[in-house]
Amino acid sequence: MKQPGAWRAVERDISRRTFLKxxxxxxxxxxxxxxxxxxxxxxxxxxxxAVQIASPTNPxxxxxxxxxxxxxxxxxxxAGSTLKIYNYADYLSPRVIKNFERDYSVNVELATFNDTxxxxxxxxxxxxxxxxxxxxxxxxxxxxxxxxxxxLNQDYLANISSVWPQFTDPWYDLGWQYSVPYTTYTTGxxxxxxxxxxxxxxxxxxxxxxxxxxxxxxxAIIDDWHVAMAMVLLREGNYDINSESSEDIALIRTRLLELxxxxxxxxxxxxxxxxxAGQLGLCQMxxxxxxxxxxxxxxxxxxxxLRYWFPxxxxxxxxxxxxxxxxxxxxxxxxxxxxxxxLDEQVSLANFGFTGYxxxxxxxxxxxxxxDGYLPENLRTATVLPEWFDSGxxxxxxxxxxxxxxxxxxxxxxxxx
Numbered sequence: 001m002k003q004p005g006a007w008r009a010v011e012r013d014i015s016r017r018t019f020l021k022x023x024x025x026x027x028x029x030x031x032x033x034x035x036x037x038x039x040x041x042x043x044x045x046x047x048x049x050a051v052q053i054a055s056p057t058n059p060x061x062x063x064x065x066x067x068x069x070x071x072x073x074x075x076x077x078x079a080g081s082t083l084k085i086y087n088y089a090d091y092l093s094p095r096v097i098k099n100f101e102r103d104y105s106v107n108v109e110l111a112t113f114n115d116t117x118x119x120x121x122x123x124x125x126x127x128x129x130x131x132x133x134x135x136x137x138x139x140x141x142x143x144x145x146x147x148x149x150x151x152l153n154q155d156y157l158a159n160i161s162s163v164w165p166q167f168t169d170p171w172y173d174l175g176w177q178y179s180v181p182y183t184t185y186t187t188g189x190x191x192x193x194x195x196x197x198x199x200x201x202x203x204x205x206x207x208x209x210x211x212x213x214x215x216x217x218x219x220a221i222i223d224d225w226h227v228a229m230a231m232v233l234l235r236e237g238n239y240d241i242n243s244e245s246s247e248d249i250a251l252i253r254t255r256l257l258e259l260x261x262x263x264x265x266x267x268x269x270x271x272x273x274x275x276x277a278g279q280l281g282l283c284q285m286x287x288x289x290x291x292x293x294x295x296x297x298x299x300x301x302x303x304x305x306l307r308y309w310f311p312x313x314x315x316x317x318x319x320x321x322x323x324x325x326x327x328x329x330x331x332x333x334x335x336x337x338x339x340x341x342x343l344d345e346q347v348s349l350a351n352f353g354f355t356g357y358x359x360x361x362x363x364x365x366x367x368x369x370x371x372d373g374y375l376p377e378n379l380r381t382a383t384v385l386p387e388w389f390d391s392g393x394x395x396x397x398x399x400x401x402x403x404x405x406x407x408x409x410x411x412x413x414x415x416x417x
Contacts, residue, residue, distance in 0.1 A: 318392030
């Protein structure tokens with residue numbers, strides 16, 4: 001083991017979680033609702049699950065359909081079969097895939113997508129035979145209602161015991177009937193100390209730094225309508241980041257226009273590269289991307305110029321991605337084995353070394369991540385803590401008409417950005 005504070009370069013090629021919702025949510029949701037036979041179901045109607053929105057205050061146990069049963073226990077993957085994985089680009093370690101192929105005599109075929117609309121559209125079209133999909137939790141209800149995913153046989157998933165307990169009964173999938181956790185991340189502010197004179201973390205409201213005209217030509221926010229607009233509400237001290245209030249939406253619009261006037265931020269998802277390259281000095285950022293930024297620093301530049309702030313009390317955006325098994329796949333047994341493989345402690349950490357996004361493993365804590373070289377000391381704040389999933393705010397699904405109101409504001413902002 002390295003000495004405390006000794007940072008090392010772990011496996012890295014291109015490692016990032018680059019994706020755009022960018023308006024795809026409404027179209028994707030509408031398509032799935034149509035596939036389910038309607039989109040205006042009431043609580044007691046057959047199509048209620050199509051529009052039901054899970055939340056910490058409204059936990060949901062999704063139905064298991066008779067015509068989409070779970071697989072039997074005690075089966076083995078068929079040797080030589082091809083497991084088809086559908087994931088974001090560069091969000092799964094090639095070495096982990098190769099090791100699984102070696103250990104289980106199963107071939108793995110990886111297909112990638114750029115955004116949710118593309119992914120859902122291809123899955124719903126059928127015929128592609130993907131076995132495993134990596135969604136966010138706000139997609140579960142639509143996928144279950146459309147019968148695009150199959151329930152898990154938990155007998156195959158013993159390694160779930162190595163992850164944080166809340167993921168064995170999450171509010172978005174009570175009883176983890178359809179999903180297992182993949183990665184966790186926070187959304188905060190990243191900056192370079194050689195370009196930003198202020199210690200952002202010490203400001204009374206660190207979000208204010210994004211409105212600071214003194215670094216106007218070096219600022220960026222994440223090109224994801226919900227993530228960026230939620231940050232505006234958090235700056236205001238409003239933790240209802242899924243608000244349906246017209247007053248809140250109007251306030252977001254006002255503050256975004258003020259942001260555009262003050263700093264004219266770049267709207268991008270390439271912070272992991274642009275910050276270390278010096279093209280950005282300060283940006284809204286996912287924790288996993290500030291970890292990735294270390295590996296994109298120019299040769300010879302030390303990572304101690306990078307910083308990341310997230311509220312110490314955890315009252316900021318905290319999220320996780322999932323793994324689910326698709327109903328249209330031909331290899332559900334191998335799919336279960338692969339999910340269990342990625343839940344393994346050592347495999348999960350090896351995958352973290354590539355993606356930069358932290359798995360919810362019980363063994364992980366800030367001290368270990370620094371001592372084992374996954375993080376330099378100055379980015380200890382990029383660690384995700386399990387208790388933040390109780391104190392933090394979550395990006396939830398919205399009624400389609402409300403989501404469209406948010407999108408209208410975002411599109412207006414981007415048109416002038």
